[in-house]
Structure formats: structure tokens, C-alpha cells
Amino acid sequence: MIKQKSRNDKFLRLTVESGEGCGGFAYKFQFDNSINEDDSVYQENEDKILFVCDNLTLNFIKGATVDYESDMMKSAFYVQINPNAEKECSCKSSFSPKDSVFNF
Template identity: 40%
Template sequence: MQDINNTKENEFKLSQDASNRIKILLKSEDASFFRISVLGGGCSGFQYDFSFSSSPNDDDYVFNQDGISYLIDKPSMDFLVGSTLEYVSELSGAYFKIENPNATANCGCGTSFSI
């Protein structure tokens, strides 16, 4: 586990809307950490995954922002450097969306990407 607190070489940020939503979710899930991962699969090759955790794993980076602790594992971080997690609320629904400058293509639903 590495606490990197958004150092330049491993930068990942939360928008204010994402931060506010995660605070609410962490309380309702009674969890300590919000986990952001990249998994194989999805219509564009990779997909984003969001979950909760009570503790970090050995290969996790631990981020702290706006009073929130969130985790990204080392393999996922390779895909997410320079990205921002957004929380979008529209008439069609509310969801998390990652603005990823490393992605060369995204699917229409916004949950998968390719590099």
C-alpha cells in the first residue's frame, strides 16, 4: 500500500460533485474506502469498476482528497494517470464518469474504453 496523496506522477482527481456523492455513499455503505478499478472486458476493451472496501490491498495506491480516502490498484493506475472522476446527474439518471485523457475510444454508455 502506498499513500501518494495525488503526487504528480500518479495524478488522479475527484470532481467536487464526485467527492460529495462518494461521501454520501461511504456513509450508507459503512465503508472506509471507495475503490476505482479498471477491468478487462466491456464493449471497448476495458471497463471501469467502482466498489467499496474496508481496507487497502498491498498493491493499492491510497488517495486522500476532500476528506475521502479512495483506492486505485497499481495495474489500474497505469490506465488512469491524469484522469478525473466526475459525477453526472441528468434526466436519464446519475452515474460516475471518468474523464480519461489516455483513452483513445469510449463506448456510448461511458463505462468502457480502449487505449
């Protein structure tokens, strides 16, 4: 799915939203086609898949691992491991950040 969307000049954007989810912060994945001045852009090896996040989000996810899961219930991107999370919810979509994340 990422490869298909990427061919249409779209890329995967990850943002973190406060006041969301059971952990107080939520990950939000969406396909986008514009890169902003404060975005960090990453490319996934030879697949040429672009992954983008803004610099504020980067403080919350730096060093994190993003994965994709598909089963009978749903198909979704999720953050598998986030070294900046104090607690992570079992829903895989929300978390509580460590206090050190706010020291930027």
C-alpha cells in the same frame, strides 16, 4: 453520496477490467472498506474522501479525471478524461487503451 459512504469507513475504488464493454476495457466503481498492499490511495481535499485503485489499474487511469453525474436516467461515477485511452465509448464506462499503457 461519497461523503456518506466515507463516514462509514468506506471509500471509492476504481478498477479496470479487460474483456468488458464495447471498448474492450471497462471502468468499475464500487465502495470498499479494505486497502490492499498494491493500492494507491488518494484523498479529495478537505472533504477527506478516499479514492483507491490498485497499481495495475493506475497504469490505465493515470492522469484521468473522475466525475459524478446525476440526471433523470441514472446517477453514476465515470471517467471524464483519460489520457491513456485511444478511444472512449459514449456510454462513459468502457474504453480502448493506448498501446503505451502496456509498457510497464
